Ligand SMILES: *[C@@H]1O[C@H](CO)[C@@H](O)[C@H](O)[C@H]1NC(C)=O
Ligand SMILES: *[C@@H]1O[C@H](CO)[C@@H](O)[C@H](O)[C@H]1NC(C)=O
């Protein structure tokens with residue numbers, strides 16, 4: 001079903017794809033127009049734009065049984081060619097934004113996605129967008145997009161756990177479902193979604209749970225938004241805004257502050273907080289024990305660094321689920337329900353817009369249950 005590599009190369013050399021000028025430095029992006037992807041567009045079908053970034057969904061192994069240690073390499077055109085059914089439900093345009101494993105997704109790629117997706121969704125004839133992405137950090141990109149995309153149209157992040165060459169590869173059906181979701185009227189107003197394995201989750205709470213298994217994404221206590229039956233998306237509830245939604249306008253932002261995540265454990269090295277700041281971190285997220293905890297020694301060291309530098313610190317939890325409440329007089333901002341990697345994105349965007357530590361605390365507090373947030377505001 002997949003195009004041989006030789007044909008992939010020739011698609012580029014034929015000049016079908018256009019390299020775009022870049023507003024974000026050092027980052028070429030390739031556009032495949034709807035006319036490139038399908039010979040004739042069908043004007044009665046919805047238009048969906050795919051942003052391909054790489055990952056397992058775009059990977060090939062050396063055999064059909066290889067499911068680890070494969071390499072990224074398939075382009076956006078090959079992803080679409082592997083699932084011709086997609087062109088019966090939508091007209092597709094594609095952007096090749098990067099072609100890397102998701103561990104290598106970086107601020108350049110995120111800022112480019114922000115820029116291009118906001119432009120794309122502002123077009124009246126575009127129904128929604130799909131981002132193909134490695135699963136390892138997919139929740140980070142999804143949460144980033146949730147916070148920066150200013151549109152009610154669906155943004156769907158999708159990946160695969162098995163490379164395209166594997167027996168029972170999951171990528172093709174996941175991609176078909178993602179495009180279906182991006183063009184579904186009932187998906188409007190639900191923010192950025194993550195879909196894999198027949199499930200639809202919100203970028204707010206969906207997280208990768210297992211490094212290997214197909215059924216890896218789960219949505220903590222908040223639960224999934226919906227599911228597919230026979231490739232049709234269904235939702236459990238009408239759309240609702242998540243508590244605490246802050247919209248970040250990144251116009252003019254060309255880089256993002258460095259935020260470290262420090263992982264708490266028994267005998268944690270108290271010097272790590274200072275090392276982080278000395279190394280250039282502008283904010284620190286603690287993956288704390290329990291509800292944002294840390295040893296007494298490390299806590300004193302962290303507070304000393306905070307007192308000396310004012311670098312914003314957010315306490316999250318290393319447990320896969322739970323709530324970190326704010327502590328009275330504490331120097332760290334409580335992450336609430338957000339896990340360390342999502343807390344990092346929220347802190348990073350807040351600092352990118354120049355928010356003070358007080359304002360960052362308000363951004364986080366807005367995501368807490370309303371009475372908790374109100375009690376916290378009263379204390380300050
Ligand atoms: C265009 O799409 C519509 C709606 O799915 C379908 O009824 C029609 O047959 C399509 N036209 C062509 C030329 O494929
Ligand atoms: C898809 O895009 C084409 C070209 O811009 C447009 O004519 C058509 O109306 C769009 N389809 C929908 C359903 O909006």
Ligand SMILES: *[C@@H]1O[C@H](CO)[C@@H](O)[C@H](O)[C@H]1NC(C)=O
Nearest residue numbers: 082083084085086087088089
């Ligand atoms: C697309 O739809 C047409 C008309 O219903 C059908 O003949 C064709 O097999 C479909 N193609 C795919 C790849 O599903």
Ligand SMILES: *[C@@H]1O[C@H](CO)[C@@H](O)[C@H](O)[C@H]1NC(C)=O
Nearest residue numbers: 026027098100106107108109
């Ligand atoms: C991010 O990754 C892309 C693709 O690998 C690369 O072109 C770019 O230079 C990287 N940006 C930074 C800031 O490292």
Ligand SMILES: *[C@@H]1O[C@H](CO)[C@@H](O)[C@H](O)[C@H]1NC(C)=O
Nearest residue numbers: 149150151152247248249250
């Ligand atoms: C988002 O879009 C709405 C209109 O659709 C506009 O009023 C608002 O200012 C925009 N917000 C940002 C942060 O750009």
Ligand SMILES: *[C@@H]1O[C@H](CO)[C@@H](O)[C@H](O)[C@H]1NC(C)=O
Nearest residue numbers: 299300301302303304305307
């Ligand atoms: C940090 O500053 C606060 C407020 O001045 C003070 O109470 C606290 O003892 C300081 N902590 C450390 C570790 O220096």
Ligand SMILES: *[C@@H]1O[C@H](CO)[C@@H](O)[C@H](O)[C@H]1NC(C)=O
Nearest residue numbers: 274275278304305306308309
């Ligand atoms: C952090 O480390 C640097 C370099 O070792 C040192 O000069 C500085 O005093 C330390 N700051 C704090 C707050 O411990």
